[in-house]
Amino acid sequence: MGTDSVESNDTVHLNLEFGGGLEILFGSIKCHSVDIPLNSGSEKLKMEHLLVWVRDNLLQERPEFFMKEKSVRPGVLVLINDCDWELCERLNATLENNDTVVFISTLHGG
């Protein structure tokens, strides 16, 4: 989970936020500061890989409420630096150091 932000060529430092009830799946913690290791041979981190890392390293329960197959569950909004990931190539979006990725569930609106 959160580590110091010593940058490394092999990791990408990100700020993750979970809202709309998703935080329940992550120990009821909304904000996470994380260092994501790059896959060997990869120079860039993509959203697709971030999701897998989050599922395997941060998620504490019920992965089916966060992800569906390779993407997030329908009804979960994703913002990359305050930009809707629909405008950012979604799973192919490239993430850089100190980017902020926000996941918000809309399933409990009202």
Add this chain to the structure above:
Amino acid sequence: MECGGHGCEICTGSSCSCSSTGTRTTSSSWRQSKVCYKCKEAPAQVAANQTEVLCAGCLNTSLFSKFKTAVNTYNLINPSDKVLLAFSGGPSSRVALDYIFEIWEKAKQDSLHCSEGSSRAFSFGVAYVDESLIIPVHLSNPNKHCEELKSIVMEGSRRPDEFVIISIEDVYTDAELDTTGECCSIHSNKLQRLQSLFKLVQDPTGKEDLLEHLRMQALQQFARKHGYTRLVLGLSASRIAVKVISETAKGCGFSLPAGMQYYDGRWSVPVVLPLRDCIAKELVLLCHYRKLKWVFIPNMSTLTLPQKSITSLSSSFVSTLQEDNPSRERTIMRTAAKLQAFSFNHATAIDGHSSHKKSASVPISAVIDEKEEIKDELLCLLCCAPLSPQESVSIVTAFQITESKRQQNGSLISDTKPSTHFLEKCCQSCQYQFFPVEERTGEILSILPQTMKNSEFLSEKVKQMWMRSQINDCLLINSDSDDETVT
């Protein structure tokens, strides 16, 4: 975008809810490739639908415009009104709170500048229904949630006239807790009674719907008691789309238009939906961009698989459709909106203000049209959905049989069980969901809140319909004026 508190295009009016959290620079090419469809200046941040990409400022302008258009076009909130916002803590009602504050401030400023007596601002209160009694204990933290909600509503620079927390168990009045008559002696307080009721209703969809009906009853009771004239719900197009699917699946297609119009006058305190044209994604993102704090409060379906209830399945289905095509929710809602609305969905303007003749506390509605002819719909005792023609015929037929027996026997006492009498006045969906087992009907009936069992006015309307059917053959219809004359 960050204005550092000095105001920016994102914020409306005089309040600025942006905070500068540092510059977020981006360098990848995809991040700077699109500009806002509306202003053509700021970078696009939101894919609002298939063709429109908006910046945060234009998103806010668009949603506020929809809100004001709904309020003004359909007279949802008038200067003489006392408005109660049902605040769930979620993003939709959070936006509704903020936008009502905006129009309230403007109305108050306008009233100051107008000559004395010619204009005044509406009154505004906020209510939250605490349902923690029904939520699984490990998810529920009512004290923390209530504190958070109170801080959102009352501790900003703007605050309503009052903020109240209504406990769901207060749908039972103190008077009905006395164990007399039909009430079972073992149910001695509100908490026990409510928990017992939910244990008896075993269908998961039934539990969710029952909670929704109780919530509305609790809000109506409070609003009525404190003189409110409008109940605002933050129901979005997304939630309405889910209701369209779920209500259709439950066989409630006839009553579908009732709860999805801007104005719903079948309640003692009319219900209005000023955010009806906004989708959930836009409202959630608006809260994010404007730093409008909202509270996620677990409900019955939290951390349960969609397969557990029709509502959850419908929600999951609509979300999946929306992933495929971002305009699906609006399409579903617009398609359903083509169904003819009921008479209680049209507020009649009287003396310059929207008004609606209402019975005091029961689910019967009437509207006065130009010919001063009262039109009525029969409403289900439990869910207040308009009864279909077949269901209405069944009630009238049952009444006719009872009347015939009474006239034959000369007795006022009916040999039909009270539970049967009650079921006759419920829609088929409620009968199936809440009373699938005949043996338990009496037990459930005994612990339903009294407000959901009051059938006096419904019985009176049924009697009127029956009497009308008796003289129908004697009525002449004038083809020119459509007046009916008794011959």
